[in-house]
Amino acid sequence: MSSRRIFARPARFAAIAPYVWMLLFFLVPFGFVLKISLSQTAIAQPPYEPVFDLMAGWEALKAAFAALSIDNFRLIASDDIYVFAYVRSLTVAVTATALLLVIGYPIAYGMARLPKRWQAVAMVLVIVPFWTSFLIRIYAWINILQHDGLLNQILLALHLVSQPVVWLSTDTAMYIGIVYSYLPFMILPLYATLAKMEPVLEEAASDLGAPPWQVFWLVTFPLSLPGVGAGVLLCFIPIVGEFVIPDLLAGSNSLMIGQTLWLEFFTNKDWPVASAAAIVLLVLLLVPLLLYERLQKRQLEQGR
Amino acid sequence: MRKVSRLSRFNIASLALGLAFLYLPILILVIYSFNASRLVTVWGGWSLRWYHEFFNDRAMIEAAWMSLRVAVSSATIATLLGTLAAVTLSRGERFRGRTLFSGMLYAPLVMPEVITGLSLLLLFVALNAERGFWTVTIAHTTLTMCFVAVVVQSRLGSLDRSLEEAAMDLGCNPVRAFVAVTLPLIAPAIVAGWMLAFTLSLDDLVIASFTTGPGSATLPIRIYSEVRLGVKPEINAICTLVIALIAVVIVIASLASKLSSSQGESAAPL
Numbered sequence: 001m002s003s004r005r006i007f008a009r010p011a012r013f014a015a016i017a018p019y020v021w022m023l024l025f026f027l028v029p030f031g032f033v034l035k036i037s038l039s040q041t042a043i044a045q046p047p048y049e050p051v052f053d054l055m056a057g058w059e060a061l062k063a064a065f066a067a068l069s070i071d072n073f074r075l076i077a078s079d080d081i082y083v084f085a086y087v088r089s090l091t092v093a094v095t096a097t098a099l100l101l102v103i104g105y106p107i108a109y110g111m112a113r114l115p116k117r118w119q120a121v122a123m124v125l126v127i128v129p130f131w132t133s134f135l136i137r138i139y140a141w142i143n144i145l146q147h148d149g150l151l152n153q154i155l156l157a158l159h160l161v162s163q164p165v166v167w168l169s170t171d172t173a174m175y176i177g178i179v180y181s182y183l184p185f186m187i188l189p190l191y192a193t194l195a196k197m198e199p200v201l202e203e204a205a206s207d208l209g210a211p212p213w214q215v216f217w218l219v220t221f222p223l224s225l226p227g228v229g230a231g232v233l234l235c236f237i238p239i240v241g242e243f244v245i246p247d248l249l250a251g252s253n254s255l256m257i258g259q260t261l262w263l264e265f266f267t268n269k270d271w272p273v274a275s276a277a278a279i280v281l282l283v284l285l286l287v288p289l290l291l292y293e294r295l296q297k298r299q300l301e302q303g304r
Numbered sequence: 305m306r307k308v309s310r311l312s313r314f315n316i317a318s319l320a321l322g323l324a325f326l327y328l329p330i331l332i333l334v335i336y337s338f339n340a341s342r343l344v345t346v347w348g349g350w351s352l353r354w355y356h357e358f359f360n361d362r363a364m365i366e367a368a369w370m371s372l373r374v375a376v377s378s379a380t381i382a383t384l385l386g387t388l389a390a391v392t393l394s395r396g397e398r399f400r401g402r403t404l405f406s407g408m409l410y411a412p413l414v415m416p417e418v419i420t421g422l423s424l425l426l427l428f429v430a431l432n433a434e435r436g437f438w439t440v441t442i443a444h445t446t447l448t449m450c451f452v453a454v455v456v457q458s459r460l461g462s463l464d465r466s467l468e469e470a471a472m473d474l475g476c477n478p479v480r481a482f483v484a485v486t487l488p489l490i491a492p493a494i495v496a497g498w499m500l501a502f503t504l505s506l507d508d509l510v511i512a513s514f515t516t517g518p519g520s521a522t523l524p525i526r527i528y529s530e531v532r533l534g535v536k537p538e539i540n541a542i543c544t545l546v547i548a549l550i551a552v553v554i555v556i557a558s559l560a561s562k563l564s565s566s567q568g569e570s571a572a573p574l
Contacts, residue, residue: 241416
């Protein structure tokens with residue numbers, strides 16, 4: 001008897017449940033997005049055509065297939081609004097991820113240098129904000145950044161500015177919000193690799209005469225690259241599609257793709273174009289998504 | 305003994321600044337929620353006025369109730385499915401479609417919410433499902449299941465396989481060995497996974513906006529539409545209540561994982 005074979009037949013049946021769930025509610029829906037992205041907007045319920053009706057017979061089905069077109073993708077490729085939105089999303093994501101790395105690295109490094117007992121405490125302290133509501137944390141910043149908010153009051157009291165500064169509805173506010181929300185996602189994978197690193201390696205380098213910046217650049221940083229990769233992907237991918245933060249903190253003159261998709265869907269009720277925008281976004285993220293997938297799997301299966 | 309830590313002043317400063325950055329905004333929000341003044345910027349003394357206002361706001365209360373129900377049901381289903389998925393992936397034999405399965409399982413972790421939300425809505429429309437409590441619950445289950453699976457799987461990975469094998473050598477069948485030996489050992493991770501799923505569901509705005517129907521707004525949807533109109537002190541009070549609720553959840557989760565810390569590495573709640 002093979003002792004590896006954990007699942008008897010009833011248990012195997014139970015194991016299929018999550019598989020079926022993900023197929024039905026994660027993979028299949030993408031098929032619908034794809035199909036509707038090839039459809040036309042219609043004033044109807046649901047607001048697109050053709051609608052596939054399996055009961056209508058073969059001829060009707062063939063007609064429905066023939067009615068599919070790539071017009072929505074042509075529209076997206078030729079409309080400046082979309083092109084700008086995609087470019088802006090990528091620019092914001094690259095900038096924010098770079099900021100996160102620069103800000104998160106010293107924090108993670110500091111954590112890894114703490115005595116073991118304090119490391120656990122610091123880790124909990126970094127994780128806790130991740131548990132508190134995302135929306136609430138953005139709202140907390142609106143409190144601080146608004147026209148007569150705390151930040152302006154402090155700046156005025158210190159006579160650093162003579163007039164209240166406009167913070168809200170600027171890119172600065174948006175970057176603050178993004179960095180604030182995603183910081184734990186950057187710190188934790190960085191900390192995980194930095195904590196595993198042998199401090200003797202750095203000591204050896206400095207004993208051999210390397211100045212601190214060289215120790216960091218030639219020893220510490222290269223060794224922490226797996227953590228850097230995980231942190232960067234974990235932040236970059238969702239930021240590209242971010243909706244709430246730019247919507248509440250940035251100005252409305254240049255939109256990110258998540259916002260245009262939302263607008264197209266909820267305000268213009270143009271489901272086909274929104275679906276096409278989602279497909280393009282997905283294709284843009286395919287490479288980082290696959291990279292992340294591999295990383296995640298390797299990490300989780302190391303313990304096997 | 306080897307020098308384990310060499311804290312420099314730079315390390316301490318960056319840690320302190322980083323933690324201050326993470327916590328000050330939330331602290332300020334909590335303090336302002338007790339501000340008697342209507343103006344967010346003027347301190348009018350301590351007061352519970354805005355909490356009172358919230359408890360008289362029917363629409364808000366209804367949204368909060370809806371959110372709680374969705375969070376509890378979706379977290380429960382997600383914990384069940386997520387645990388099964390984690391066990392399948394780390395204990396089951398290799399099966400056909402395993403790569404696809406783990407791919408599907410981990411993708412929602414980083415998938416932009418607008419995409420997940422839109423695709424689920426289109427599915428519900430195609431199925432002609434009535435949108436409301438159940439559609440949001442299904443959507444949140446799909447989202448949070450992968451978080452549960454990750455938490456449970458990392459715990460399973462750090463377990464000693466020989467315990468299970470010993471139970472089987474002593475005559476347990478595999479299912480019995482799992483229930484009697486493995487399940488108690490991963491229970492803290494399962495609890496932590498439930499808590500995480502609960503808070504994520506309570507928090508979600510984007511996916512809920514796509515998948516809910518008219519008349520069944522969740523708390524984040526209500527908060528969002530109020531916030532768009534400007535800062536209202538009542539929102540500070542609601543946010544403080546949500547933070548308090550989540551704090552309770554975290555304390556329970558950390559107690560649960562403490563229970564297991566004697567058995568080696570404790571399960572990280574992420």
